[in-house]
Amino acid sequence: MSEFNKQAVEVPGATVPFFTYTMGETQYYEFDTSKCGPPEPMVNAMAGLKMVDSPNKKVVMINHKKPMGLLDKIGENYDIETEKMDDGRVKLIFSYRAGESEKADLSQNTCHG
Structure with missing residues (x-):
């Protein structure tokens, strides 16, 4: 990926x-x-997802592994x-899902798993 602006x-x-x-x-x-x-990946994902309020906004999370606790919590609310x-890290791109993203409880930013 190029580092563009x-x-x-x-x-x-x-x-x-x-x-x-x-x-x-x-x-x-x-x-x-x-x-x-933990809990920083969850805390930052929840903070970032508050910015995704329309189809033309996305959050890109780079993490050392797939954040299963996060995905269990908000997976149904976002695409x-x-x-x-290449270096083994995981990139997740969260996209707005109309009618579902608004239902995500982004105040619960701790991982219980």
Whole structure:
């Protein structure tokens, strides 16, 4: 992936840097929790997902593994693409799902699993 016009963006509640960039009509919010332990991946995913309020906004999460606790919690509320990266990390792209994303409880940002 090219590093095109990524800019730091303030995301309330986040504990890692977030970056935003636009491809076509879609705005992306990206963060990397691959070096973080629980609950940071969940905390940052929930903070980022609050930005996804329309079909043209997506969250890109880079993590050391597939975050099953997170997916169990909000998997039905978003369309999620998973991609294994060359270095072994996992990239997840969360997309807005009309009528479902609004139902996600993004206040529950701890992992119980």
